[in-house]
Amino acid sequence: MNILIIGHVWPEPSTTAAGKRMLQLVDAFLDFGYKITFGSTSSKTEFSYNFLSKGVDCVELQLNNSSFDEFLMELHPEIVVFDRFMTEEQFGWRVSDILPNTLRILNTEDLHSLRKSREEKNLGGWKQHPMTLRELASIFRSDLTLMISMVEVELLVKEAAVPESLLMHLPFMLDIPTEDEIKKWPSYKDRTDFVCIGNGKHAPNIHAIKTLKQEIWPLIRNEIPDAKLKIIGAYLPQQVLEMHKPKEGFEIMGWILNLDQVLQNARLLLAPIEFGAGIKGKLTDAMCNGTPNITTAIGAEGMYDDMPWSGAISHNWEEFVHNAVRLYQNEMVWKEAQANGFNIVSRVYSKDKHRTALKERIKELHTSLTTFRNDNIIGRMLLQQGLAATKYMGKWIEEKNRN
Structure with missing residues (x-):
């Protein structure tokens, strides 16, 4: 099975917890037998992980460029993982348009809107932060969202009426000391x-x-x-x-x-x-x-x-x-x-337990994707209406850059 991971940045497991988390996901997918391609629009640093050492193909992606469409058609992945909601906003509509039957997974790392709301001491709270609606829209548009904290799962379910079927609690997957x-x-x-x-x-x-x-x-x-x-x-x-x-x-x-x-x-x-x-x-x-x-x-x-x-x-x-x-x-x-x-x-944080759960969840989604998406009416609505603005803005920027 081919899987494409679109990274917000090139992971740095030696400097960030987010980098370690991404490497844990990559190792899990490799353990499942998937063929992985990792791409990002960001620049690499001295700390960026060398994915070639694991047999993971790497590709530099461009924003607002139809070259991604051609690349996607050639690679034809069965799964696309968006690393954080910003990459889903940028590339989700292209994946949906070109490969409508491909499973779309969002990896949040953490709820960015919650973190920013707390950092800025937003008077209206998390629900009123301008980033919250963007992040929620990404979650509804995705087939599955990986949540690192159970507290954030409960927040989404209770405060934003996100169906539990769209979420999966998947914390760090660690090797336990012997x-x-x-x-x-x-x-x-x-x-x-x-x-x-x-x-x-x-x-x-x-x-x-x-x-x-x-x-x-x-x-x-x-x-x-x-x-x-x-x-x-x-x-x-x-x-x-x-x-x-x-x-x-x-x-x-x-x-x-x-x-x-x-x-x-x-x-x-x-x-x-x-x-x-x-x-x-x-x-x-x-x-x-x-x-x-x-x-x-x-x-x-x-x-x-x-x-x-x-x-x-x-x-x-x-x-x-x-x-x-x-x-x-x-x-x-x-x-x-x-x-x-x-x-x-x-x-x-047992690695084996969470890997098994992730593999079973992906298998379940693949076997009932059409029914699952039909039940997610808000996600379908957002794909049709909300992404139209992103899609045509992206096309406008691409044409502007070309001229």
């Missing part, structure tokens, strides 16, 4: 200091680093004078680089190749996240390396199925500092938090 791997983890006594992970292109991360520098770290440092905090992440802006103060124990490390090693040597991960959506790769990375964390309710949202958290969920910065100091200094509490993290990743 007993032998766990035995090799450094012990509590062999670990030291704190770590914070955050890609500099992601606004919630920059806000969290500023909060650490201004509100949290000075208080932790007063309690643990010799402690250090290492800030790890690619694309850190100048304002963050200038926070590098080794004498204060605040060290800006930038991007690091072996993140697992850094996490296994750290005693605690700090993630004071005040806004965002989806689920947080930095927190599952920490759990998979036996590193407890201190975060917020937004940070832990949708991640743990109400199981005991791998550390502490704090509701203000005073509580955040208290929890960080307590876990750092109390070996018994720390070990309990570490065990909780392993239980969470084992139960919630």
Whole structure:
């Protein structure tokens, strides 16, 4: 089976959780025996994943260009995956026009409209944010939307009347640490200091680093004078680089190749996240390396199925500092938090369980696609009316560029 994935960007699994998520999807499709082609309109970077190493064909796509139509007819994929709603807006009408029987899957990563609404503190809430209707329209037009957070599934169903049949909860698909791997983890006594992970292109991360520098770290440092905090992440802006103060124990490390090693040597991960959506790769990375964390309710949202958290969920910065100091200094509490993290990743993020569910869902859709689409009357309406504007605007831009 041929599958085309249209990426919003070329995935960077070594720098972003979204990149890791995309690589997990690619590995799942390869495991299903699919022949994968990955395309994007964006430019590659030094961190872009080398898909050729997995036998995945790569193609550079152009916006508002009929060359995509010719490419699509030649490739003739049975499935097209749109990475985030923007790519569905740009290419969905072309896929629908040229290959009407092709299964269209939307991969959200997180609900962009929810994240932007929280970031901008939109007074009208998520429903009133201008991005929300665009994202909802994309979800209705697609045959299946992959949702990384169950909280966001419930939001769409309860607040926007999205049929559950259009959605699939598919969180990170992780390799769970084996007993032998766990035995090799450094012990509590062999670990030291704190770590914070955050890609500099992601606004919630920059806000969290500023909060650490201004509100949290000075208080932790007063309690643990010799402690250090290492800030790890690619694309850190100048304002963050200038926070590098080794004498204060605040060290800006930038991007690091072996993140697992850094996490296994750290005693605690700090993630004071005040806004965002989806689920947080930095927190599952920490759990998979036996590193407890201190975060917020937004940070832990949708991640743990109400199981005991791998550390502490704090509701203000005073509580955040208290929890960080307590876990750092109390070996018994720390070990309990570490065990909780392993239980969470084992139960919630098992790769084999979620791959099986995805494969069965795709098979089910393929066998009843006509009936399924007939039942999705809002999606049919949006395809006919809403995409007409996008379609002819795209054609107008293409003609303008040609002239």
